[in-house]
Amino acid sequence: MLTFACQCGNELHFSNTQCVQCELLLGLIPDEQRISAFTETHQREWLSVYNGKHYRPCKNYTQHQVCNWMIASDDTNEYCKSCRLTEVRPDIEKGDNLRRWFLLEQAKRRLLYSTIKFNLPINSKTENPEAGLGFAFLEDIEEDNYGNELTVKQYVVTGHNNGLITINIKEADHARRIDMREKMNESYRTLVGHFRHESGHYYWDRLINETDKIDEFRELFGDERLNYEVALDMYYKNGPIENWQNTWISAYASMHPWEDWAETWAHYFHMVDTLETANNFDVSISQTVISNPYVHDEIQTDYQIEESFTQLFNDWCRLTRVLNGLNRSMGLDDAYPFVISISSLNKLRFVHQIINKFNNDLKS
Ligand SMILES: [Zn+2]
Ligand SMILES: [Zn+2]
Ligand SMILES: [Zn+2]
Numbered sequence: 001m002l003t004f005a006c007q008c009g010n011e012l013h014f015s016n017t018q019c020v021q022c023e024l025l026l027g028l029i030p031d032e033q034r035i036s037a038f039t040e041t042h043q044r045e046w047l048s049v050y051n052g053k054h055y056r057p058c059k060n061y062t063q064h065q066v067c068n069w070m071i072a073s074d075d076t077n078e079y080c081k082s083c084r085l086t087e088v089r090p091d092i093e094k095g096d097n098l099r100r101w102f103l104l105e106q107a108k109r110r111l112l113y114s115t116i117k118f119n120l121p122i123n124s125k126t127e128n129p130e131a132g133l134g135f136a137f138l139e140d141i142e143e144d145n146y147g148n149e150l151t152v153k154q155y156v157v158t159g160h161n162n163g164l165i166t167i168n169i170k171e172a173d174h175a176r177r178i179d180m181r182e183k184m185n186e187s188y189r190t191l192v193g194h195f196r197h198e199s200g201h202y203y204w205d206r207l208i209n210e211t212d213k214i215d216e217f218r219e220l221f222g223d224e225r226l227n228y229e230v231a232l233d234m235y236y237k238n239g240p241i242e243n244w245q246n247t248w249i250s251a252y253a254s255m256h257p258w259e260d261w262a263e264t265w266a267h268y269f270h271m272v273d274t275l276e277t278a279n280n281f282d283v284s285i286s287q288t289v290i291s292n293p294y295v296h297d298e299i300q301t302d303y304q305i306e307e308s309f310t311q312l313f314n315d316w317c318r319l320t321r322v323l324n325g326l327n328r329s330m331g332l333d334d335a336y337p338f339v340i341s342i343s344s345l346n347k348l349r350f351v352h353q354i355i356n357k358f359n360n361d362l363k364s
Helices: 097-117 174-183 191-207 214-221 228-238 257-280 302-329 342-363
Strands: 025-029 034-042 045-048 054-057 070-072 086-088 134-138 141-144 150-154 159-161 164-168
Touching: 025 045, 025 054, 025 070, 097 134, 097 191, 097 257, 159 191, 164 191, 191 257, 214 257, 214 342, 257 302, 257 342, 302 342
Parallel strands: 086 134, 134 164
Antiparallel strands: 025 034, 034 045, 045 054, 054 070, 141 150, 159 164
């Protein structure tokens, strides 16, 4: 993730809406993937200080302050590229739901920042009913027990189905997420992690399923035609496979090849985004700069793709060693509680190849 400079020189971050120094309103221009300061020319049209063009703020920006993305003035949509994908939003009249919705949309925009960087297709279900992407932010249905405590009548399961990503809005509550993390014996559980994971299922359908990549996928991850329901039952009954660390990136990845792919995909997103942030802050370790995992403008040879992955992985190992060391000094849990086995490394390399080769195809 990049930081940006305001016209006044102040440092701006991805989710900022106003510059604390010059007080100009801010918005992210999705096609440029950068934050700009705006001078408000009149209510609906804002002038970008960055490129001198006019934009409209997303309706969710002006109405509910849950978004900070802009819409080009010749685009007739009321909602930005990200909010357009939200099919079901929480009932914001209820309790803490507006705050939860804000956090969900923010995590979604972080996911989209990466998918835009990788040039992956992003179409809403209105634009492409067959292969479009949508999000439903749903809430458990609760029942009032004789006016006392609420009990859950129907749970919402976070997951992906045919382009629709459902997220249980309680995942936006820090305490509940930590509680779930403990219960599920996980070492890492974040909101952005959920978005990245579920997007993995969506892009598996776009980039792997019924393509010439399927054989290589099966060699690395196993045969996804394995009965999913049975695998799920087994996982929750018996727990993860013993010594899962030797083969999988997380315990959950051992459940089924689809989950293995989604976990690996999410992990790749964590790596690229964190490395970009480190690079943006000019982080050097032992006098060597952490490089930005770059999506190249030119067609990449297999050798170049392989080399860029080696660089990415080496930088990642150097950086995470430091991150964990810093956290331990502060008495915090490891920032990066993972060990990457050879098998996981090969799967991460495959994700890197898939994204780079997809970009090659776009250019040829
Ligand atoms: Zn400023
Ligand atoms: Zn928006
Ligand atoms: Zn999954």
